Each structure stands twice: as C-alpha cells, then as structure tokens.
Amino acid sequence: MTTLIKNGTIITATDMYKADLLVKNGVITEIGSEISKIASEIIDAADKWVLPGAVDVHTHMDAQCDGMTTVDDFETGTTAAAAGGTTTILDYAEQAPGTSLTQTLEEWKTKAESHSVVDYGFHLALSEINEEILSQIPGAVEAGVTSFHLRLDGYGSRYIRDGDLVEFLQRTTKAGALACIHAENGEVIDLFLRRLAAEGKTSVKYLPVARPPEVEAQAFARAISLAEMAKTPLYLTNLSSAHAIEKVKAARDRGLPIFAETCSHYLAMSSDRYEDSEGIKYYCTPPLRPSWHIDVLWKAITSEDIHVVGSDHMAFNYAGQKNLGKDNFTQAPRGFPGIQERLSILCTAGVQSGKINANKLVDLTSTSPAKLFGLFPRKGTLAVGSDADMVIFDPKADVTLSKSLSLSRSDYTPYEGMRTHGAVWLVIQRGKVITREGKVIGKPGQGEFLSREKFSTP
Numbered sequence: 042m043t044t045l046i047k048n049g050t051i052i053t054a055t056d057m058y059k060a061d062l063l064v065k066n067g068v069i070t071e072i073g074s075e076i077s078k079i080a081s082e083i084i085d086a087a088d089k090w091v092l093p094g095a096v097d098v099h100t101h102m103d104a105q106c107d108g109m110t111t112v113d114d115f116e117t118g119t120t121a122a123a124a125g126g127t128t129t130i131l132d133y134a135e136q137a138p139g140t141s142l143t144q145t146l147e148e149w150k151t152k153a154e155s156h157s158v159v160d161y162g163f164h165l166a167l168s169e170i171n172e173e174i175l176s177q178i179p180g181a182v183e184a185g186v187t188s189f190h191l192r193l194d195g196y197g198s199r200y201i202r203d204g205d206l207v208e209f210l211q212r213t214t215k216a217g218a219l220a221c222i223h224a225e226n227g228e229v230i231d232l233f234l235r236r237l238a239a240e241g242k243t244s245v246k247y248l249p250v251a252r253p254p255e256v257e258a259q260a261f262a263r264a265i266s267l268a269e270m271a272k273t274p275l276y277l278t279n280l281s282s283a284h285a286i287e288k289v290k291a292a293r294d295r296g297l298p299i300f301a302e303t304c305s306h307y308l309a310m311s312s313d314r315y316e317d318s319e320g321i322k323y324y325c326t327p328p329l330r331p332s333w334h335i336d337v338l339w340k341a342i343t344s345e346d347i348h349v350v351g352s353d354h355m356a357f358n359y360a361g362q363k364n365l366g367k368d369n370f371t372q373a374p375r376g377f378p379g380i381q382e383r384l385s386i387l388c389t390a391g392v393q394s395g396k397i398n399a400n401k402l403v404d405l406t407s408t409s410p411a412k413l414f415g416l417f418p419r420k421g422t423l424a425v426g427s428d429a430d431m432v433i434f435d436p437k438a439d440v441t442l443s444k445s446l447s448l449s450r451s452d453y454t455p456y457e458g459m460r461t462h463g464a465v466w467l468v469i470q471r472g473k474v475i476t477r478e479g480k481v482i483g484k485p486g487q488g489e490f491l492s493r494e495k496f497s498t499p
C-alpha cells in the first residue's frame with residue numbers, strides 16, 4: 042500500500058516548506074519536490090497544511106471520577122480524537138488502592154485494545170505510595186509505560202508526604218521514566234471547601250474561591266523544590282495560572298529540568314463561565330482563571346516555559362452527571378470533553394491571532410509531547426522513517442463548533458458557538474486514511490499499543 046500526498050505545505054516544529062510525501066507500509070519513505078512514483082492513492086493537499094498527527098498526552102477514557110464513569114470509552118473518545126487530528130493518545134491508567142501496576146495496566150489494555158481507533162499508550166496514575174508499588178515501577182517501564190503520575194490535591198493519594206514524594210521522584214527517574222504531578226494543595230482546598238459549605242456557598246461560582254491560583258502555585262513550588270532535592274526531572278500537568286508559571290519560570294531560569302503542560306481550555310475560556318446558569322458544565326480542576334491569566338499562558342508558551350498542551354479529555358453528560366452539581370459543585374464529576382477541538386482551538390486562538398506560529402502549534406500538540414514521553418521520532422514529526430501519521434489541515438476553513446459536530450458521547454461541548462478558523466480536513470494513521478472531511482472512517486481496534494522508550498531530557 043503506497044500513498045502519495047502531493048502539493049501540501051509541510052509543517053514540523055522547526056520547518057515549513059512545500060513538498061510531496063511518499064508513504065509505504067505505514068511509514069514515510071520519501072519527502073521531496075514533485076515525487077512522481079506510482080501510488081495506490083494520491084491525495085492532493087494543495088493550499089493545505091500537512092502536520093504530524095497530533096499527540097494528546099492527557100486523556101481519560103472509560104475512567105471513574107468522583108464516583109461516576111466517563112461517557113467516552115476508548116471507542117467514542119478516540120473517534121473524537123481522530124476527527125480532531127489526534128492520532129496518538131496517552132491515557133491515564135488509574136491504579137486503585139491495593140491493585141498492582143501489572144493488573145492496572147492489563148485492565149487498561151483490555152479497555153483500549155479492539156476499541157481504540159488511534160494509537161495509544163498509558164501513564165500509570167498512582168493512588169498510593171508504598172514500597173510495594175514503588176518496587177513495581179521498573180517492571181511497568183519494561184512493559185512500555187515510561188511515565189507515572191501523582192496528584193497532590195487530595196484525590197486518590199491523599200496528602201502525599203514530602204519524603205514519599207522524593208521517593209516517588211527518585212524511583213521513577215531511576216527506572217527511566219518521567220514523574221508527572223498534578224499540583225494543587227489538597228489540604229488547603231479541603232479547608233476552603235469546608236468553610237464555603239458552612240456559609241452555604243456551594244454553587245460553581247465559588248469554585249475559584251476554593252481553588253485559587255495561590256493554592257496551585259504553592260504546590261508547584263513544593264513539587265519543584267522536592268524535585269530539586271531529589272535531583273530529578275519533573276513534568277507538571279494542568280498548569281492554569283500566571284502564579285504557577287512564575288514558579289516554573291524561576292526553576293527553568295536556574296536550569297532545572299522542569300516541564301509544564303497546560304490544557305486547551307485554559308487557553309480558550311475564562312472563569313466568567315462559572316457565572317453562567319449552566320456554569321457547572323465547565324467544572325474542572327484547577328478551575329478556569331480570569332482572562333488575564335490567558336495572556337500570561339501564551340507568553341509562557343513563547344518563552345518555552347510551557348511545553349505541552351493536552352486536552353484533559355474527561356467527558357461527562359450534563360444531564361444526570363454534571364447537573365447533579367448545579368447547587369453544589371462538589372456533587373458533580375470534574376472534567377469535560379475537548380480532544381476533538383484541541384487542534385482547531387489552538388490554531389484559532391494561537392496561530393490565527395498571531396500569538397504563535399504554526400511550527401509552535403506542531404511543537405505543543407505533537408513534537409514536544411512525543412519527545413517527553415518516549416515516542417519521538419516514531420511519532421511527533423514528519424521525517425523519513427517516522428510513522429505516516431498526519432493531519433491535512435485546511436487553514437482557511439471556518440467552523441462554528443457545536444454539539445452537532447462533536448463525536449464525543451457527551452451531551453454537550455464546552456466550546457459551543459466558538460468560531461474556529463482552520464479545520465482538520467483529512468487524517469492519516471500509519472498510512473491509512475482514518476478521517477476524511479470530518480467523517481471518521483477509521484475502525485475501532487485499528488489503534489496499536491505503543492511501548493514507549495525510556496525518558497531522556499529533550
């Protein structure tokens with residue numbers, strides 16, 4: 042099977058040029074001007090961008106959160122991914138207390154295989170730190186899982202102690218993996234939540250009061266400081282505020298290997314949403330921030346203090362799930378869908394508005410995540426020998442986002458009514474077309490498990 046993509050503008054994290062690409066047996070075999078070989082399929086990409094398939098390293102499919110199950114499993118969630126140009130996901134495999142890492146990995150593989158439309162790998166999200174779990178980390182790395190995640194906000198592993206955190210950072214690093222942390226101070230959040238509840242302030246407009254940026258920044262500082270003591274790299278997820286960026290910037294200015302991820306929603310929506318009558322639809326943690334933070338986030342992307350933008354796709358229905366928190370937000374599950382919209386939203390808010398160039402868009406959504414998580418150069422770029430995962434993107438298409446276009450099983454999209462300039466036209470996964478003009482033709486089970494390389498500082 043040979044595919045020739047002609048006349049497109051190839052965009053990687055570093056280059057932009059017009060060329061043709063030849064794909065054989067799922068791999069890019071030639072890039073050059075006016076390739077005239079015989080191919081079983083010829084795709085004309087004139088006036089379009091040819092980008093590496095997007096890599097989303099922050100998804101939650103078929104997962105439990107706050108006692109509820111996400112509405113997207115691997116089948117619907119990765120169908121939405123394919124529609125939005127994402128050809129690789131790293132999903133959070135959640136270790137339940139008392140469950141081994143091997144069991145957790147097997148459970149997540151069962152959820153994904155024969156269901157996932159796109160290629161997938163996993164982070165192991167730990168709910169506890171003890172010798173038994175720590176001793177299983179090298180085995181999981183050998184099985185191809187080279188990142189481990191912990192939360193400091195009191196969900197899952199409650200109140201991780203400093204010594205345990207250092208142990209986690211060092212054991213993970215020693216095994217050749219990257220330690221990832223969601224940093225918010227859970228003890229302070231619990232205190233603020235109790236006070237708000239006592240005053241009857243439980244509607245979602247009080248979410249930013251329960252989880253202010255200072256609570257995030259303190260936990261960022263703590264995690265960074267402990268990583269410095271442990272002499273390990275660290276990847277911080279879900280960065281939402283200017284306050285947290287300050288901590289990352291200070292650490293990076295001192296040369297520490299600290300990497301930060303924000304999510305598309307923190308770049309596209311502000312905390313004004315919590316004033317809406319259906320504000321609970323936007324309940325996520327950390328919360329959306331006042332709009333001035335968004336400008337600071339974009340600046341941090343330009344100054345290379347933010348390296349990755351994930352979707353944190355965690356889809357629930359409004360009816361029967363999110364709206365249970367209409368009067369008390371803590372009764373709703375946190376999270377919302379976003380995997381399908383990530384690329385077009387970032388193109389609109391970032392590239393079309395002049396904040397970043399198209400190379401940076403590729404870097405944030407594909408190259409950097411592939412490098413940090415042991416997938417590069419198989420994924421994350423367009424080069425001879427790389428998997429032929431690509432997005433043919435129409436930078437001129439205007440789309441108004443709406444539930445009717447969304448392939449997530451969720452009954453709403455948080456991006457309803459948002460206009461995007463630029464849209465996914467065609468998506469190729471290992472040489473096969475999986476999305477054509479918005480229609481996903483890739484089949485469940487077509488995605489492959491990705492055994493990842495050990496971490497090395499990019």
Ligand SMILES: [Zn+2]
Nearest residue numbers: 099101353355
């Ligand atoms: Zn998440």
